[in-house]
Amino acid sequence: MLTISGKSVYQDICMGKLAFFKRQGHMIKRYKVEDAQTELARMEDALAKTREQLQKLHEKALTEVGEANAAIFEIHAMMLEDPDYVESIQNIITTQQVNLEYAIGATADNFAAVFEAMDDAYMQARAADVRDVSDRLLANLDEEKKDPNVFTEPVILVADDLAPSETIQMDKDMVLGFLMKEGSVNSHTAILARSMGIPALVGIGDTLIEAQEGTFAIVDGIEGKAYVDPDPETLQRMEERQREAKERKELLQSLKGQENVTLDGRKVKIYANIGNTRDIGNVLMNDAEGIGLFRSEFLYLESQDFPTEDEQFMVYKQVAETMAGRPVVIRTLDIGADKQADYFHLDKEENPALGYRAIRICLTRPEIFKTQLRAIYRAAVYGNLLIMYPMIISVEEIHQIKEIEKEVKAELQAEGIPFKGDIESGIMIETPAAALISDELAKEVDFFSVGTNDLTQYTLAVDRQNVKLDPFCNTHHKAVLRLIQYAAENIHREGKWIGICGELGADTRLTELFLRLGIDELSVSPSMVLEVRKKVRELDLSSEKTSGLPWGGGKEQYE
Amino acid sequence: MKEFQYVVKDPLGIHARPAGLLVKEAKNGRSEIVIEFGGKSADAKRLLAVMSLGVKSGNEVTVRVEGPDEDSRAEELKAFFEANF
Numbered sequence: 001m002l003t004i005s006g007k008s009v010y011q012d013i014c015m016g017k018l019a020f021f022k023r024q025g026h027m028i029k030r031y032k033v034e035d036a037q038t039e040l041a042r043m044e045d046a047l048a049k050t051r052e053q054l055q056k057l058h059e060k061a062l063t064e065v066g067e068a069n070a071a072i073f074e075i076h077a078m079m080l081e082d083p084d085y086v087e088s089i090q091n092i093i094t095t096q097q098v099n100l101e102y103a104i105g106a107t108a109d110n111f112a113a114v115f116e117a118m119d120d121a122y123m124q125a126r127a128a129d130v131r132d133v134s135d136r137l138l139a140n141l142d143e144e145k146k147d148p149n150v151f152t153e154p155v156i157l158v159a160d161d162l163a164p165s166e167t168i169q170m171d172k173d174m175v176l177g178f179l180m181k182e183g184s185v186n187s188h189t190a191i192l193a194r195s196m197g198i199p200a201l202v203g204i205g206d207t208l209i210e211a212q213e214g215t216f217a218i219v220d221g222i223e224g225k226a227y228v229d230p231d232p233e234t235l236q237r238m239e240e241r242q243r244e245a246k247e248r249k250e251l252l253q254s255l256k257g258q259e260n261v262t263l264d265g266r267k268v269k270i271y272a273n274i275g276n277t278r279d280i281g282n283v284l285m286n287d288a289e290g291i292g293l294f295r296s297e298f299l300y301l302e303s304q305d306f307p308t309e310d311e312q313f314m315v316y317k318q319v320a321e322t323m324a325g326r327p328v329v330i331r332t333l334d335i336g337a338d339k340q341a342d343y344f345h346l347d348k349e350e351n352p353a354l355g356y357r358a359i360r361i362c363l364t365r366p367e368i369f370k371t372q373l374r375a376i377y378r379a380a381v382y383g384n385l386l387i388m389y390p391m392i393i394s395v396e397e398i399h400q401i402k403e404i405e406k407e408v409k410a411e412l413q414a415e416g417i418p419f420k421g422d423i424e425s426g427i428m429i430e431t432p433a434a435a436l437i438s439d440e441l442a443k444e445v446d447f448f449s450v451g452t453n454d455l456t457q458y459t460l461a462v463d464r465q466n467v468k469l470d471p472f473c474n475t476h477h478k479a480v481l482r483l484i485q486y487a488a489e490n491i492h493r494e495g496k497w498i499g500i501c502g503e504l505g506a507d508t509r510l511t512e513l514f515l516r517l518g519i520d521e522l523s524v525s526p527s528m529v530l531e532v533r534k535k536v537r538e539l540d541l542s543s544e545k546t547s548g549l550p551w552g553g554g555k556e557q558y559e
Numbered sequence: 560m561k562e563f564q565y566v567v568k569d570p571l572g573i574h575a576r577p578a579g580l581l582v583k584e585a586k587n588g589r590s591e592i593v594i595e596f597g598g599k600s601a602d603a604k605r606l607l608a609v610m611s612l613g614v615k616s617g618n619e620v621t622v623r624v625e626g627p628d629e630d631s632r633a634e635e636l637k638a639f640f641e642a643n644f
Contacts, residue, residue: 071575072575082582129575311616
């Protein structure tokens with residue numbers, strides 16, 4: 001058995017025989033022609049035929065992988081219409097009096113070289129696009145062309161890398177998975193494989209050789225491994241995994257579109273937590289009703305300098321639009337000395353968890369804070385955004401925040417920039433202080449969201465990163481649950497809502513308790529949305545039963 | 560002749576997809592549109608030329624519009640850049 005590693009593109013498992021992708025070699029011959037006009041006429045024909053093909057591929061891609069991913073075929077078509085590209089072919093034909101095939105090959109080489117010479121990975125990858133469209137053009141000139149990639153049974157395809165058109169042309173019923181020698185997880189192949197729901201590994205290197213054609217193999221997209229000629233143990237283990245993956249898929253199918261409601265009619269909102277715009281697809285795919293926590297830190301951490309207002313605006317706008325009216329709770333930057341953001345020039349701290357972080361940075365460096373708020377209010381026009389402030393410990397902080405909110409709105413108003421200022425603004429309950437004065441805080445804000453990870457850490461005085469402390473870190477500790485209950489009662493007294501965005505929200509052993517406490521919203525990782533929904537739909541709160549509660553007894557426990 | 564500067568905000572710079580949109584947009588109206596960056600210039604109707612300018616996030620480009628409808632086209636292009644780059 002040969003074990004291979006690669007980067008996984010799609011988390012599923014497939015098993016089948018290996019087939020090596022045969023790219024049609026274009027042996028480009030160069031020869032002189034008598035009549036350049038004939039070559040030019042051939043060129044026009046080939047261009048027309050190729051454009052038509054690309055149009056069809058674009059249409060196929062639209063239905064299979066969506067507009068954004070299908071756009072590449074429009075780009076290819078545009079390349080064929082680009083006067084520079086066409087004129088280059090024409091010039092080579094007429095000045096050298098040579099054949100069309102050579103002129104196309106040389107043109108492709110020239111333009112690809114321009115892109116390859118650029119110091120930008122994205123642009124360098126565009127060289128592949130120029131070659132792909134040129135290959136297509138050449139293929140259309142080759143009358144003897146036969147597609148060497150016709151399979152009689154579904155296979156796992158092995159290739160160096162696949163051009164977008166090659167991937168989209170695959171008969172999906174015949175391809176179980178991809179094993180790509182090169183390519184990044186953001187290459188066209190990866191994106192398309194993901195959209196098509198086919199397990200794929202990229203970057204496996206040169207470990208497979210053509211002699212292995214026809215060998216049985218397993219692609220484990222969950223672990224990022226592939227097993228060629230697997231031993232019985234591995235086969236059994238993978239079959240089990242495959243069963244589980246299939247069950248999860250079926251769960252998805254059966255629960256999508258279903259309401260988050262208990263057997264006795266109690267409803268709860270289930271949202272998703274994300275830390276990047278790339279995850280929005282997962283949010284929608286898992287049928288979350290909104291985003292309960294949008295961790296805005298990635299904007300700051302993925303940058304070498306402070307993200308500008310406009311850069312932030314584009315991102316928030318994108319989330320707002322993509323979520324199409326579903327609520328998106330943006331948490332303002334939650335950065336501390338423990339996160340890598342050198343340009344903030346944060347002093348090294350003994351206790352970053354207790355240190356100069358999050359709202360504390362925002363209130364003492366209002367220029368950073370205002371930039372983020374401006375971007376959020378501007379983006380709020382495009383969807384349903386809410387703001388949430390982290391690490392709150394006092395009413396005074398909220399008053400300061402409100403002053404700044406007012407200033408920002410007045411400035412935007414004066415500058416005549418479109419924005420939406422009347423959006424809900426809430427706070428994280430993640431410090432014991434916030435939970436204990438939640439009666440006062442509830443009067444000042446529109447909602448609470450409990451950050452159970454930090455709340456647990458601060459309440460139990462346990463560093464959750466320290467494995468040694470696991471025996472002391474009881475995530476279901478009564479102290480934490482009491483604080484949640486207290487905060488819930490206080491916010492409800494004001495007629496407002498409370499959500500949970502920490503890991504505890506996804507702990508289905510606590511779902512019943514949370515619903516009994518009247519928690520209005522659970523925001524969990526996208527892959528847990530349907531698990532939690534399943535649990536909710538199984539609950540019946542009207543019954544006397546209290547099974548599932550770790551300590552027995554009911555709400556009276558806290559009174 | 561109308562001219563304006565624009566600082567690109569899109570994290571990927573002027574990449575394939577918006578460049579394609581620009582080429583489509585540039586074909587409207589009756590003016591010639593040229594994008595300048597780093598000492599090089601490109602006819603906005605030529606996709607490969609625009610892309611090979613290598614404009615990255617944070618770079619400033621100069622857009623020159625020349626033709627009978629240059630006033631209106633310049634305004635339209637400004638809005639176009641705001642929305643797509």
